[in-house]
Amino acid sequence: MSHVQEVNLVEIARPKQWPTLSRRELRPEGFPVYGANGIIGFADQYTHEEPTIIIGCRGSCGTLHVTQPRSYVTGNAMALDQMRLDLVDQRYIFYFLARRGFDDIISGSSQPQITGKGLARIKVPLLPLLEQRRISDLLDKAESIRRKRASIVAKVDELIKSEFVKRFGTPLNNSKGLPVAPIKSFGEVVTGNTPPRKDPENYGDEIEWIKSDNINTPNHFLTVAQERLSSAGKRIGRTAPSGSTLVTCIARSPSVIGNAALADREVAFNQQINAVIPGGNTDPYFLYCQFLVAKSLVQASSTNSMKGMVSKGKFQEIEFIKPAIVDQARFGEFFSRVHKLSRSLDTDLLASEELFHSLSQRAFRGEL
Structure with a gap:
């Protein structure tokens, strides 16, 4: 300019x-x-x-x-x-x-x-004052669109939690008196690890290596990892298949403990994370959503108040509600439908954010 x-x-x-x-x-x-x-x-x-x-x-x-x-x-x-x-x-x-x-x-x-x-x-x-006001009015409108779409996306995500509680009650007090069972009964619990870094051959492009940053986001599914393991690293590392729920169990901030995300592909992961690989009598979406609603149950098992840590032993003994698999599956179908809608809304939200950033850049380059 x-x-x-x-x-x-x-x-x-x-x-x-x-x-x-x-x-x-x-x-x-x-x-x-x-x-x-x-x-x-x-x-x-x-x-x-x-x-x-x-x-x-x-x-x-x-x-x-x-x-x-x-x-x-x-x-x-x-x-x-x-x-x-x-x-x-x-x-x-x-x-x-x-x-x-x-x-x-x-x-x-x-x-x-x-x-x-x-x-x-x-x-x-x-710029001239009238031009500044014109730009501000335009960006106000773009920002309003962005906020409204973000609000709709947030409400859709809240719908998932509220529907879970409507059907099954809150896991914190089992308000509907459903059967309960430890997390380990829902599937295999696996704690991640870090292949030795002294051997650079452990790192390459064979498989994503998930860290808590890939979990601690608003997304229901894991974000893409920046670091990957080689085939040699994968053999040393710990992996979880698609459909697993990965949970942050070690973190500097206690508030991050219990954050969860679904895997939609096979991934490796580090020692700050416990994965639950669902068994045949567990719907993966039901299990994941229970972690969303019952995050505080995981946090209550933390053994370190300063930063937050839940050992595998304590993690797998946490009791979750366990309704019949047919009821779990029906909720899983609901989650799939709502998530499909949410992805469509996410696309609209991304478009509105790109519009806002584009308008903002052009405005201060004097191109509007």
């Missing part, structure tokens, strides 16, 4: 960190208090009368929010105060910063942060 005038961000706004409130100063209700990741509580005072763009500057660096009216912004976020609204549209600045990102101005290795000095290096294309 060499033909468009550019200004430094600090010429159109005054970045400022406000005093951080202590936990004792937070209230259960009142004015919203914003940290780096959004609202963290409430207070009886506020720093900003009007909606204001804030940038996470400590910990979660680069997160963007627009505050609600009458909000308090803590020192973990940088507020873009005194914005020159006679020169810029606030929505335009938000969309520009969201597209640009902040990777090049984050400083500090042990404690990443964004400073006012770093923000001063950001240059903003200064």
